Amino acid sequence: MKQRTKVIIDTDVDFDDYMAIVYLMQNPDIDVIAISVTGCGAVHLSKGVENVANLLTLFGNHALKLPVLRGASAPLSFSNVFPADVRNGADLHYAAAFPGVNPSPAIYEAQSWLHDFFMHNDEPVTVLSIGGGTNFGTLFRSAQQNPALKAKLQSGIQQIVMMGGNILPRDISPGAMGNIIPTLGDNxxxxxxxxxxxxxxxxxxxxxxxESGVPLRLIALNATNEVPLDQEFVSKLNAINTPQAKFLSAVLAYPENAAGIGTYLSFWDPLAACTIPLPALVTTEAFKLYVCQELNEEDDQSASLIVDSKHGSRIEVAIAANADAVHAEFLRVLSLPMPDTRHCTGN
Incomplete structure (x- = not known):
């Protein structure tokens, strides 16, 4: 029997995070062992933890005790936040109904659980980072002062697959500009x-x-821009008669999400998830990168990716993607029957 890939998901529980989480939970080749929540992105922390715990009711009783990790409520730098309408929609889980309320979720403090897990874990784990870097950045910062933890993280995390960033046109063609202003609308x-x-x-x-020393594949806007969230995909998803597909269809039908279908929404986080079992869905190139930390309100370049062969860390960046193959893979997995009791075993 093929050994399933163990995955820890780190999420800010946005609409596309639901797509990524459901895809991995439904995938027979994946064993999700924990979901850590950050309150620094789309969702507020307490609502995000509650929403993830209740999302587990989509996957049967055996999933209810999957560890849900309560992470950061504030970033390590700056105080950038999503607009209120985005956060409100995320808090309300986009008006999509969960099958039920998780009666006794297994909720843990993220840093304690992650520290203990990696200090005692001997099996390779993939981290899917789809909610920003706060939770795992905090863990890696702690490891800078703890050589034993640093060694365990570097040996225990097989790879990080992170949705984020973009390589600007001056560095590679085709390039991708940022997505801050385009997603703000008039606000x-x-x-x-x-x-x-x-x-x-x-x-x-x-x-x-x-700079953690862990292999990192970045699913950048250069790749996600090539996989639109369009009406053809949504129609095919709507035709799948499973609870998981119906839940995602309801998430995408939320007015603010529906308005972006076929216009500005892309397959951001689900593309990152799909590359865990199928890395060939994207074309990658290695760069030496660091993240710009300087905030200049007159010409803000903060959070941009700087290509620097001397000071950067080697990052494998997805710069292109096969849209048809990505859509087909996602729909294939969402058409599968309910995962059996071998899934979602937790720690």
Whole structure:
């Protein structure tokens, strides 16, 4: 029997995070062992923990005790936040109904659980980072003062797959500009034209992940821009008659999400998730990168990715993607029957 890939998901529980989480929970080749929540991105922390705990009711009683980790409520640097309408929608889980309320969720403090897990874990784990770098950046910062933990993280984390960032046109063609202003609509509260949201939320957290010494594959806007969230995909998803597909269809039908289908929404986090079992879905190139930490309100370049062969960390960056193959893979997994009791075993 093929050994399943163990995955820890770190999420800010946005609409596309639900897509990524459901895809991995439904995938027979994946064993999700914990989900850590950050309150620094789309969702507020307490609502995010509650929503993830209740999301587990989609996957049967055996999933209810999957560890849900309560992470950071504030970033390590700056105080950038999503607009209120985005956060409100995330808190309300986009009006999509969960099958039920998790009666006794297994909720842990993220840093304590992650420390204990990696100090005692001997099996390779993949981390899917789809909520910014705060939770794992905090863990790696702690490891800088704890050589034993640092060694365990570097040996225990097989890879980090992180949705975030973009390589600007001056560095590679085709390039991708940032997605801060395009997703704000008329509510332009930031004048940053180069950053991507996950890294913009906490540039220091992302940099700590970059320099952790753990192999990191970055699913950048260069790749996600090639996989649109369009009406053809949504129609095919709506035709799948499983509870998981119906839940995601309801999430995407939320008015603010529906307005972006076929326009500005891309397959951001689910593309990152799909590359865990199928890395060939994206084309990658290695760069030496660091995350710009300087905030200049007149010309804000903070959270942009700087290519620097001397000071950067080696990062494998997804610069292109096969949209048809990505859509087909996602829909294939969402069409599968309910995962059996071998899944979601936790720690």
């Amino acid at each position: 332009v509260i930031y004048r940053n034209e180069v950053a991507e949201w996950n890294i913009f939320i906490d540039p220091l957290g992302a940099q700590l992940m970059f």
